[in-house]
Amino acid sequence: MDELTDERVVPGTSLRATAVSVGTSFLGNPPGPDGSPAAAADALARALLAGPFAVIDTSNNYAEGRSETVLGTAVRRDGLPADKAIVTKVDADPESGALDRDRVWRSFEESVERLGLPYLPVLHLHDPYTIEVADALAPGGAVQGLTELRDQGLVGAVGIAAGPVSLMRAYAVSGAFDVLLTHNRYTLVDRRAEELIDLAADRGIGVFNAAPFGGGILAGSGDTYAYRTAGPDLLAWLERARELCRRWELPLHAVALRHSLRHPGIASTIVGVGRPERLDQLRELQATPIPESFWPELAALGTPPSTLED
Template sequence: MSAPTGALSRRPLGRTGLQVTPVCVGGGPLGSMPENFGYDVPAERGIATARRVLDGPINFLDTAAGYSDGESERRIGAALAEAGGLPPGFVLATKVDRDASTGDFSGDQVRRSAEGSLARLGLDTIQLLYLHDPEHISFDEGMAPGGPVEALLKLRDEGVAQHIGVAGGPVALMSQYLKTGAFEALITHNRWTLVDRSAGDLIDEAVDLGIGVVNGAPFGGGILAKGSATCTDYAYHSAHPEILQRVRAMEAACRDHDVPIAAAALQFSTRDPRITSTIVGISRPERVDETLRLAEWTIPDALWDALGPLAAPSELWQW
């Protein structure tokens, strides 16, 4: 295993003109989301983590208005204030969210969400702004006149956002949004991993449309990083026994080749030429270098051959 290199090659994100590293730091954990990740993150540690990301070789950071009720953005904003703003060539993405209390996901709420993000981050414009988790409303509501997609397009036209994307779960719904032609980037999560391959056709569709693909949660929420002895959830829910059995078989195969399962899980995504960048949630400064080591770990072809047939059967995928 080699030490992390000083820089990572940058890739074009669809048609946006943005150039991003193959690894993107996910800002959910650094804002403290114990309900998802099982641990608290103190404010100073979150700010220190954001500071390390801004100073390091990864040039892509992803967050959302709804992460910890804006706390992720506040901590990133504090680090940005210390740094004097975004470093040259750095790409910051965030997401507009529904109102967590009322469920409101109207066009007005999208604007309020974006304005709140700008205030917390201390920025005048957002490079990449996603519509986040539109599965909480119907597609027709999302596309309605005066609705969230129309509001997002207006924010782009006004320069509040430079580029817009869609980030969500259900692959059929994400496909509907891609077909509208409104979006320049896609985040799919928990659906293209060693375990779950439900987003395969969606990723192909995005590439065919010239839409940049960002893959989130390559560790399935933790089990493919921490291991099944520590974590028995997949995608933040109790894993089906068959999925646990498959993960344990993957762990055994990785041990046979002296490869951490986290390295295989991360590189399953980063080695895919269709995927521009892969989001890894990070909550400690030292995790930046640890993640780069995983991204660069030498993995023999024989291990990929062993892992391929161990994916869960399609009826257990997230879809």
């Protein structure tokens, strides 16, 4: 798999992805005065559809549905280019928290309506924190809904997308999923998903690794890691890492991105983008040469501290 020439089929699916995929969790935020997506969101959606990255990641509940709505508006107007795919996720009912077979179908129907696409190449079960794994796998549970959608040819493959590694592991070993999405747990400062990624490779499950910048801090923005305040240990480690990068004349975020791209078990790395210029910047970051001899020096900084416990 060539991390720059890029195209590869995600294991467990027939989806063609580039090494980098783009994430749209904030697309459509903030809303316009009438609650609909504001104009800048449309410019970003247009750029994503015309950009270099094959897979656009969204979800039923991102920006309360506006992420899908903005993408769908652009798809209806400009068409979905043949080299692009939109991957979305089913979410619990926002009011009741229900996430069973029927809710999976409704979430799917909402998504295809918003996106203007009758078929989804991958549909993930998203953050299933309101239900137990056993309930999801039981008759009438979320997995039944996903399996029906796949069996009926309405989706190409089904995935599990969530955070806690033990939860992800339980879903991955169930045999029900073709692909998984882990986030913030295989980055420069957190490696706890490593075993999960190996397990997926052994089972032919494709892996998306999301949030290689920990939500932004590893790209120089914000003071949270994985959406929680970064502790003093993490900030101190980051300062040492930045100093090392300065000596090597490397941007820390190029290193953070490559850390994910160079893992052979990761089919595609999902980076969140909030503005069109990020696309060219990411291409440049992706192409930044990083000498092999840099990595042992980075490792010598010691085990990076994470703010996560799961």
